[in-house]
Amino acid sequence: MTAPVKLQRIHHVAYRCKDAKVTVDWYADILGMAFTTAFSEDHVPSTGEYDPYMHVFLDCGGGNVIAFFELPNQPDMGKDPNTPDWVQHIAFEV
Template sequence: MDRINTEFELRGVNHVALVCADMRRTVDFYQGVLGMPLIKTIELPNGWGQHFFFDVGGGNALAFFWFPDAPDAVPGISNPKTVPDQGELVSAVASMNHIAFDVAPERIEEYRDKLVAKGVEVGMILNHDDSDFGVAPGWTEDVYVRSLYFKDPDGVLVEFAGWTRALDRPGDVGHEPRTAADRNV
């Protein structure tokens, strides 16, 4: 199985940029609650807003724009209405559904407890596997990633996820990609 990009030498994700309603609240959450160092702040020209960057480890960053005239989020369109285990996961085409930060899978319970202690509403721990529903009741050899979901103050769906095995089993890549014609709209 060849997994080398022969077109571009990509080194990972430099940053993902989201939009927030309140930069101070965003800094308080990502730096204060999640502990991500604020590494760069930019005041955009012409009163267009701000652009701030947080270090998420591994040379990667999470960025936020604050625009004074940004429209409000519309849950179920711009972002999912709830965390996956509490309802819906759907969001609109071209929206960002969620951001997942890589964590050690054996620390998921500890991190859930820490978030709850900080007052963050957190979904249940999910052990993702290839069963019909896609979630196992516990951590087994068939679980490929363990995760938990929560939302930031603007409703951005955030996930802590930890791979539990290499993704190299015969069934790991085997689904035919769906097309726009398959949509229910």
């Protein structure tokens, strides 16, 4: 039997956003997170499918990173209708 992989930490969590610049500005200005990286691609690396996107990363401190995808060619995203609103969130300790 193979032993399970020993995780060190979560590298990042990723969410969808409507506008990458507005999102980065808000998290930087309001929560003081440092913008670290952005890249855009026209094709999904795992599938090769054409689907342009922008992927941005912010440093939350303490080795924590949050990332966002701007997906301009995808339909608007909504909340999961089968999950209560109070469950769908991210919480920060400030």
